[in-house]
Amino acid sequence: MERAEAGVSGGSRRALRPEEPGSLPCFHEQMVPGGSSSSRVIAHLDLDCFYAQVEMISNPELKGKPLGVQQKYLVVTCNYEARKLGVKKLMSVRDAKEKCPQLVLVNGEDLTRYREMSYKVTELLEEFSPVVERLGFDENFVDLTEMVEKRLQQLQSDELSALTVSGHVYNNQSVNLHDVGHIRLLVGSQVAAEMREAMYNQLGLTGCAGVASNKLLAKLVSGIFKPNQQTVLLPESSQDLIHSLNHVKEMPGIGYKTAKRLEALGISSVRDLQTFPSKALEKELGLSVAQRLQKLSFGEDHSPVTPSGPPQSFSEEDSLKKCSSEVEVKSKIEELLASLLNRVSQDGRKPHTMRLIIRRYSSGKHGSRESRQCPIPSHIIQRLGTGSYNAMTPMVDMLMKLFRNMVNVKMPFHLTLLSVCFCNLKASSTAKKGTIDYYLTPSLSTTSCSGKRSSKMKATHMEDF
DNA sequence: TGGGGTTAT
DNA sequence: ATAACCC
Numbered sequence: 001m002e003r004a005e006a007g008v009s010g011g012s013r014r015a016l017r018p019e020e021p022g023s024l025p026c027f028h029e030q031m032v033p034g035g036s037s038s039s040r041v042i043a044h045l046d047l048d049c050f051y052a053q054v055e056m057i058s059n060p061e062l063k064g065k066p067l068g069v070q071q072k073y074l075v076v077t078c079n080y081e082a083r084k085l086g087v088k089k090l091m092s093v094r095d096a097k098e099k100c101p102q103l104v105l106v107n108g109e110d111l112t113r114y115r116e117m118s119y120k121v122t123e124l125l126e127e128f129s130p131v132v133e134r135l136g137f138d139e140n141f142v143d144l145t146e147m148v149e150k151r152l153q154q155l156q157s158d159e160l161s162a163l164t165v166s167g168h169v170y171n172n173q174s175v176n177l178h179d180v181g182h183i184r185l186l187v188g189s190q191v192a193a194e195m196r197e198a199m200y201n202q203l204g205l206t207g208c209a210g211v212a213s214n215k216l217l218a219k220l221v222s223g224i225f226k227p228n229q230q231t232v233l234l235p236e237s238s239q240d241l242i243h244s245l246n247h248v249k250e251m252p253g254i255g256y257k258t259a260k261r262l263e264a265l266g267i268s269s270v271r272d273l274q275t276f277p278s279k280a281l282e283k284e285l286g287l288s289v290a291q292r293l294q295k296l297s298f299g300e301d302h303s304p305v306t307p308s309g310p311p312q313s314f315s316e317e318d319s320l321k322k323c324s325s326e327v328e329v330k331s332k333i334e335e336l337l338a339s340l341l342n343r344v345s346q347d348g349r350k351p352h353t354m355r356l357i358i359r360r361y362s363s364g365k366h367g368s369r370e371s372r373q374c375p376i377p378s379h380i381i382q383r384l385g386t387g388s389y390n391a392m393t394p395m396v397d398m399l400m401k402l403f404r405n406m407v408n409v410k411m412p413f414h415l416t417l418l419s420v421c422f423c424n425l426k427a428s429s430t431a432k433k434g435t436i437d438y439y440l441t442p443s444l445s446t447t448s449c450s451g452k453r454s455s456k457m458k459a460t461h462m463e464d465f
Numbered sequence: 466t467g468g469g470g471t472t473a474t
Numbered sequence: 475a476t477a478a479c480c481c
Contacts, residue, residue: 050481070467071466071467071468072466072467072468073466073467074466074467076466076467076468090466090467091466092466108467108468109467109468110468111468111469114469115469134470134471134481135470135471135480135481136469136470136480136481137469137470137481138481139480139481252479252480253479253480254479255478255479255480256478256479257477257478257479258478258479288473289478308471311470312470312471313470313471315468315469315470316468316469317467317468317469318468319466319467319468355475367466368476368477369476369477370475370476371475371476372475373475419468419469468481469480469481470479470480470481471478471479471480472477472478472479472480473476473477473478473479474475474476474477474478
């Protein structure tokens with residue numbers, strides 16, 4: 001069946017826009033053939049040793065001293081004072097103390113303050129442009145394309161020659177003010193500088209930025225000048241950038257497993273990957289992975305900056321030396337759950353699924369995890385966020401059932417990790433009858449319905465357990 | 466190796 | 475439910 005191409009769906013052609021007096025009309029053109037602008041301006045922002053910065057803000061006496069943030073027996077990150085003295089990320093506490101006896105350590109196993117600061121950063125960036133994608137707690141991508149276009153349209157023609165780049169230009173390449181591509185990236189570098197300024201002025205945080213035409217290149221270029229600096233990549237230097245990588249494993253998107261498989265094919269440099277026969281690569285990795293990776297090797301990355309929005313899951317985990325009895329498991333689960341329940345009530349949304357994750361000791365594989373999940377019964381969901389009822393007890397019981405489903409407790413067991421995750425988050429929907437919410441909530445409006453709009457129906461209608 | 470997160474299969 | 479990726 002052919003779809004009718006009537007005027008309806010194609011109707012919203014484009015709103016007529018009055019020409020701005022004094023604007024630069026030539027910048028409208030020059031987009032890619034086909035009309036849809038495929039050239040983007042992307043920023044990658046990367047906080048400097050984020051956890052250490054948060055700790056130094058919490059306790060200013062730590063400033064100026066070599067500082068490490070410790071989780072279990074690892075120094076997961078450290079400030080630049082410590083790095084100068086030889087401390088590296090993910091170094092064991094023993095090695096770090098050996099290298100640097102004056103090292104000050106703070107415990108960073110509770111991520112609460114880091115998480116909160118992380119979202120403040122993302123929200124600050126969202127004020128510049130709503131299209132912000134988080135990557136971990138300390139990195140964000142921002143699509144600056146629209147902002148840059150707007151600034152260019154506002155630009156008076158006599159201001160063009162005065163435009164300057166903010167921060168470094170990769171390879172020290174010279175900017176060509178007659179090249180629209182250069183101009184757009186240059187304006188992007190100015191926006192990135194403003195974002196870093198705002199992060200420092202409003203949150204007290206320093207970080208790096210990279211500006212380029214896609215996420216891959218923006219991320220790679222942000223790391224070129226390292227603490228608290230920024231770099232823009234002009235298209236002519238993109239091949240130099242990707243070939244500056246010493247190994248395919250350094251390419252974001254190529255992880256441990258894929259790097260091993262590529263190595264087995266004799267691929268170790270980015271150029272090896274570029275020149276490797278596509279068909280053979282597809283045979284090894286499958287069409288979609290092979291095509292994506294080979295594009296990455298040329299510096300091509302069409303993946304959009306996907307707005308992260310609120311988190312899709314909440315989890316708490318604890319690694320353990322040894323956990324081998326049901327009693328220990330239960331008390332760990334209670335601990336993890338208590339924190340999660342606090343977090344979830346702060347968020348406002350309700351999780352509809354819960355999951356228990358374990359790692360068994362020496363189960364052959366490296367860090368292999370097993371999990372079981374189940375829906376959260378609606379009567380328990382309702383009681384989340386209210387202090388009036390203890391959701392803890394029924395949830396612990398459910399999690400213990402999931403546990404016994406995974407582990408035969410009649411046999412000896414040895415766990416090295418326990419984790420609880422809440423996911424499948426839905427809007428709180430305190431949906432009262434007669435409200436819009438009520439009719440938009442399928443589970444409510446499709447079941448019982450009396451069409452009666454009683455103001456007395458308040459909050460008691462779902463207590464049918 | 467920690468204590469998180471995401472997406473694809 | 476797992477496996478891969480990211481920090």
